[in-house]
Amino acid sequence: MSSRRTFMQALIAAGATLAGASRLLGQDPPRGTGGRRVAPANASHRLEDAMPARVVTPDVKDLPFTIDNGVKVFTLTAEPVKRKIAPWKTIDCWGFNGSCPGPTIQMNQGDRVRIVVENRLPESTAIHWHGLEIPYAMDGMPYLSQKPIPPGGRLAYEFTVHQNGTFFYHSHSAMQQMMGMLGLFILHPPLPHAPAVDHDFGIVLQEWAVLPNNPVPNTANMEWNWLTFNGASSPMTTPLIVRLGGRVRIRFVNIGMDHHPIHFHGNTFVVTGTEAGRQPETTWGPANTVLVGVAQARDIEFVAKNPGEWMLHCHMPHHNMNSMSDLLGDRMMMTSDTTDERTLSQMQTLANRVGFEHVHHAPIAANANQTPGFPQDAFMDMGMDEAVAKPENNGLPRNWSAMMMGMMTLVRVLPPDLYEQVMNDVRNGYTAPLPPAGGHSHHHHDRGVQ
Numbered sequence: 001m002s003s004r005r006t007f008m009q010a011l012i013a014a015g016a017t018l019a020g021a022s023r024l025l026g027q028d029p030p031r032g033t034g035g036r037r038v039a040p041a042n043a044s045h046r047l048e049d050a051m052p053a054r055v056v057t058p059d060v061k062d063l064p065f066t067i068d069n070g071v072k073v074f075t076l077t078a079e080p081v082k083r084k085i086a087p088w089k090t091i092d093c094w095g096f097n098g099s100c101p102g103p104t105i106q107m108n109q110g111d112r113v114r115i116v117v118e119n120r121l122p123e124s125t126a127i128h129w130h131g132l133e134i135p136y137a138m139d140g141m142p143y144l145s146q147k148p149i150p151p152g153g154r155l156a157y158e159f160t161v162h163q164n165g166t167f168f169y170h171s172h173s174a175m176q177q178m179m180g181m182l183g184l185f186i187l188h189p190p191l192p193h194a195p196a197v198d199h200d201f202g203i204v205l206q207e208w209a210v211l212p213n214n215p216v217p218n219t220a221n222m223e224w225n226w227l228t229f230n231g232a233s234s235p236m237t238t239p240l241i242v243r244l245g246g247r248v249r250i251r252f253v254n255i256g257m258d259h260h261p262i263h264f265h266g267n268t269f270v271v272t273g274t275e276a277g278r279q280p281e282t283t284w285g286p287a288n289t290v291l292v293g294v295a296q297a298r299d300i301e302f303v304a305k306n307p308g309e310w311m312l313h314c315h316m317p318h319h320n321m322n323s324m325s326d327l328l329g330d331r332m333m334m335t336s337d338t339t340d341e342r343t344l345s346q347m348q349t350l351a352n353r354v355g356f357e358h359v360h361h362a363p364i365a366a367n368a369n370q371t372p373g374f375p376q377d378a379f380m381d382m383g384m385d386e387a388v389a390k391p392e393n394n395g396l397p398r399n400w401s402a403m404m405m406g407m408m409t410l411v412r413v414l415p416p417d418l419y420e421q422v423m424n425d426v427r428n429g430y431t432a433p434l435p436p437a438g439g440h441s442h443h444h445h446d447r448g449v450q
């Protein structure tokens, strides 16, 4: 096992020698987005190259299927779900097969599918296949295209998919949607779109109003205090692990009350798909922020030419925060009329309650409390590396989690050796010990390689 220090040094060194790393990969240094990827000269997986990459949905499982007489059969069980969205926050939401968002359904263009929806909710439901061109009877509209599925009831939806792209399924009842009833529905083309991607990820955007002392989201609320990627608020979100030089696709879907401008650090991407599937290459303009509106899907693609721990997050300021009402017990957060002492004691109370190490915030001025408005981000700056430790986080610098909040995750672009190391850790379920604090418990604003 190599030490974390070695790991980080190697990562930083790799940043200084991109050309070398690219040669190692057998690739020309990427020339920017939209460029053709040069296949590695030593590729030993030609067969897999011919198949579209499976989509990985961090923190969400795929829905398994069986085959009945050539028909792919999925069972989707609508039911109440307990979802841990932060180390100290578990909510009572609704989802499918024990998951919120529901498990990802993946199938191939041209497939005949039967999706058996079982209703274990206390009220009726129906499931809509968002964006699919399928017979009206399969559209999932209560009273229009079908009778609602009663509690304890089941209904088989069966159709042939002729499209490919990023779609989703959801209850067509507005409040059930806001309780979490949606999931990704990925339709793969027979051959990969060119240029083919090496990594393919899916992210479901959700917002929640979880008011103090009540784990049940308030679906009638108009303001949101918890924002999630795939049912987790950062730093609970699991990073996207990417090999340096690889081409990456990330698919976002949104069904909620807010639109989300998703911003990616340090990399330029192109939008290659919408909720209606692949977009012609002539429409691919460079960007680093993509607005994922309500009911929309957006696919972005880029070549991961820059090593680093790159943030990917919604840029609405309140969407990259976690609820502070937990700090204050049953009161809503307010930043006025408080002090650093009060803030620290509130953080300490929360840290004690949920059992994670409280790390002090970044440095503040000696007379900070004399400045009207203080504290702002000093109020939120709270590391919890240990509480969210997992193999995908191995090698991140100490206190990396301090300002990771809300709709946010990391895209870890790792040189080949480090990529293999982390992926090995993921396969083996090995969580590395945290790096030493380095005796600077009040000054950890050093956050990674960028």
Ligand SMILES: [Cu+2]
Binding pocket: 227, 258, 259, 260, 261, 314, 315, 316, 319, 407
């Ligand atoms: Cu947002």
